[in-house]
Every structure is written in structure tokens, then in C-alpha cells.
Amino acid sequence: MRRYELVGRRDIRLDTDAPVPAPGPLEVLIRVHACTVCNRSDLAYYHYYGLREHCATGTFGHEIAGVVEVTGPGVTRVTPGQRVxxxxxxxxxxxxxxxxREVAVGALPDTVPFEQGAILQLLPLAVHATRGVELGDRVAVVGQGPVGLLALRxxxxxxxxxxxxxxxxxxxxxxxARFGADAVHQVDGGPDGLQEPGAEFDVAIDAVGTPTTLNACVRLVRQNGLVVMLGTHHVDTHVTVDLVTWERxxxxxxxxxxxxxxxRAWALGVAERLAHTRTAELRLPExxxxxxxxxxxxxxxxLLSANRDLYPDGEQAPYDGPPARTLKVAIRP
Incomplete structure (x- = not known):
């Protein structure tokens, strides 16, 4: 089969004769119809392979939609031929x-194209990240990339x-605004811009994963408020926080x-139900x-590498923000 491999920093190579993996117990082989590029992990692995230890251990290309080809012993939730x-x-x-693994596979509705279905990999993440949001809460979501928009939903x-x-x-x-935000604020990336004058939030979600955005969330929430770390800190892996503020x-x-x-099973189960019953509300085409x-x-x-978030906080970067008019990019074998 054809398969791209990440073999070094900014070095991906196409193997046109790679072996097809065989599923073991509780494993599933998927015929891939689409794989979306993770705007955070895949790009960090690509740019920091060899520079950050974790960038050589995660799976490069992990947002998949396709059809079950073969199931291993003990698999009961999915069957060959099923869209997932x-x-x-x-x-x-x-x-x-x-x-x-079977626990990582969810049923894909027939009405959702594979390119959009691969984005559903983010839905369990958004479900789990927002588990602390309660009825009537005032919520700030910092970062409006794909996972931030799903967290908003x-x-x-x-x-x-x-x-x-x-x-x-x-x-x-x-x-x-179309995804349900009541107010939006364009910021300049500095700490002073990440605030809403007079506002006090019950929950602040960092959907970026930088020291600036995490500390902004601390400032945004009220006493006893909830800070959610949704964006992964792949680039600045060590973040300095003011523990006096956290304690106060x-x-x-x-x-x-x-x-x-x-x-994982709980979040995936919720995501499956939402994908089947609230498909239009997820706004996957957008x-x-x-x-x-x-x-x-x-x-x-x-295309996706033209992104300010791929550079450490405080370092001069050649980009002021994310790639223009770009959210999810799908790859089709």
C-alpha cells in the first residue's frame, strides 16, 4: 500500500510498497478514505521531530475516516464494511x-462525507474538554481553530x-458567531488583548496551547472558576504560571x-450520538x-505551516496568525 512516513524534522517520505498491518485482538483495520491534518499535533511533530521527545512518539496522521476492512479477535462494536x-x-x-484499537473507533453516519467525517476525531476531545461546563455558565473560548470551534459548539x-x-x-x-458565540474579540496575540472589559467567566477554555493563552484564561475566570487546557502545549512544553494568582x-x-x-469510551460514545442526532449542528462543512x-x-x-502558533512564545515569528481562510485540510488516499 501507499503510506507517508515522518522520518525526520520536516521530512516526510512516501512509501509505495508498505505492508498492510494486520489487526490483533480488539483491533480494527480501516481502509482510509480521508485523514485530516491535525493543526496542532501533526504540525508540531513535523516541525519539532528530534527537538521535542514526544514528537517522535505520537501518531503522525491520526484523524481518520474510512471503512472497516478486517476486525481482530474480540471486536464486537464494529463490523467489516461499516463506515467509521x-x-x-x-x-x-x-x-x-x-x-x-476498537475503543478508538466510532460509527460514522452515512450522510457525512469521509472528508468531514475525519474531523469527528476532534469531537470526543471537545466533549471531554467541556465536561465541566454547566447550565447557565459564562464561557470564554480562546482560539478559534477547528477544535476551538467544536468546543464552542x-x-x-x-x-x-x-x-x-x-x-x-x-x-x-x-x-x-455562526457556531454560537454571543461575542467575539479579535486580539493581537499579546496578553493585554485577551480580555473582555467588565466580563467575568465561569469557564475559560484554552484551545491554543501556549503560555500566553493559558495565562490569559487564568485572568479571564472568576473566583473558583474553571480553566480548561484543550490546546496541547507541544511547542512551549514548560509553562510558567503565577501560583499566587491561582491560589488567590x-x-x-x-x-x-x-x-x-x-x-475514552464515554467521550467517544457521546460523540457518536451527537454525530448521528445533531449532525447539522456540528457544522462540519464549515x-x-x-x-x-x-x-x-x-x-x-x-499551507498549514504558515502559522504563528508553531513558534515559541516570545520568539519572533514570520507569521502574525494562522494560515489565511484555512481550518481543516483533508488528505484522500
Whole structure:
């Protein structure tokens, strides 16, 4: 089969004769129909391979939609021929086939095209990240990339009374309003811009993953408020925080990570139900902005790499924000 491999920093190579993986117990082999590029992890792995230890251990190409080809012993939730999306596979989705654990595979509605279905990999993440949002909460979402927009949708579905979106890019913020934001604020990336005068939030969600955005969320929330770490800190892996402020405010904090299989199964189950019953409300067509063939993966990586978030905080970067008019990019084998 054809498969792209990340072999070094900014070095991906197409293997046209790679072996098709065989599923073991509780594993599923997927015929890949689309794999979207993760705007955070895939790009960080690509740019920081060899510079950050974790960038050589994660799966490059993990947002997959396709059809079950073969199931391993013990698999009961999916069957061959079934349309599925995958939350964190065992092998890359930039290939004709990919391997995944059964617990990471969700049923894909027939009405959702594969290119949009691959984006559903983000939905369990947004579900788990917003688990602390309660009816009537005032919620700030910092960062309006694909996962930030889905977190906004989940906060709205959970009954938030007011949602405010922050981003560098006015084009993304225009989408935020359609996704359910009551207010939007374009910021310049500095700490002073990440605030809403007079506002006090119950929950602040960092959907970017930088020291600036995390500390902004601390400032945004009220006493005993909740700070959610949704964006992964791939670039600045060590973040300095003012613990006196955290103690004075008595803040609560949780991440979007699903640390055990029970959490993964719960989040995936909720995402499956939403994908089937609230499909239109997820606004998946608006999240997909580009589609490329597998052989064009280098072109897709080049497009998405024009992003300020790929550079450490405080370092001069050649870009002021995210790529223009770009959210999710799908790769089709």
C-alpha cells in the first residue's frame, strides 16, 4: 500500500510498497478514505521531530475516516464494511490502510462525507474538554481553530448562557458567531488583548496551547472558576504560571486528555450520538476548507505551516496568525 512516513524534522517520505498491518485482538483495520491534518499535533511533530521527545512518539496522521476492512479477535462494536471515524489510531492515516484499537473507533453516519467525517476525531476531545461546563455558565473560548470551534459548539449544547470567542483572525471569528458565540474579540496575540472589559467567566477554555493563552484564561475566570487546557502545549512544553494568582482565585483546572479507556469510551460514545442526532449542528462543512490527494501531503503541510502558533512564545515569528481562510485540510488516499 501507499503510506507517508515522518522520518525526520520536516521530512516526510512516501512509501509505495508498505505492508498492510494486520489487526490483533480488539483491533480494527480501516481502509482510509480521508485523514485530516491535525493543526496542532501533526504540525508540531513535523516541525519539532528530534527537538521535542514526544514528537517522535505520537501518531503522525491520526484523524481518520474510512471503512472497516478486517476486525481482530474480540471486536464486537464494529463490523467489516461499516463506515467509521477514528480517535487516535495505532498507525498513520496518511496511508491506504490504518490500524486502530476498537475503543478508538466510532460509527460514522452515512450522510457525512469521509472528508468531514475525519474531523469527528476532534469531537470526543471537545466533549471531554467541556465536561465541566454547566447550565447557565459564562464561557470564554480562546482560539478559534477547528477544535476551538467544536468546543464552542459543545459549550452551547451544554447550556452555556454566554459564550465569548477570542482569536487573532477575523475570518475565523466570523465563523465563531455562526457556531454560537454571543461575542467575539479579535486580539493581537499579546496578553493585554485577551480580555473582555467588565466580563467575568465561569469557564475559560484554552484551545491554543501556549503560555500566553493559558495565562490569559487564568485572568479571564472568576473566583473558583474553571480553566480548561484543550490546546496541547507541544511547542512551549514548560509553562510558567503565577501560583499566587491561582491560589488567590482558588481556581479549578482540568485538561481535555482522556487518561483511561473508560473516559475514552464515554467521550467517544457521546460523540457518536451527537454525530448521528445533531449532525447539522456540528457544522462540519464549515470546518473543512481544503482537500488534497495523498501525494499532495507535502503541499498541505506547507499551507498549514504558515502559522504563528508553531513558534515559541516570545520568539519572533514570520507569521502574525494562522494560515489565511484555512481550518481543516483533508488528505484522500
Amino acid at each position: 471515524f477514528v480517535r487516535t489510531p495505532l498507525t498513520t492515516g496518511y496511508a491506504e490502510f490504518a490500524l486502530a 459543545m459549550a452551547a449544547l451544554r447550556g452555556a448562557s454566554r459564550i465569548t470567542a477570542f482569536d487573532l483572525d477575523d475570518w475565523r471569528l466570523a465563523r465563531s 482565585k482558588g481556581l479549578r483546572v482540568h485538561s481535555s486528555a482522556e487518561p483511561v479507556d473508560t473516559a 470546518l473543512l476548507t481544503h482537500t488534497y490527494a495523498l501525494e499532495e501531503l507535502p503541499k498541505a503541510m506547507e
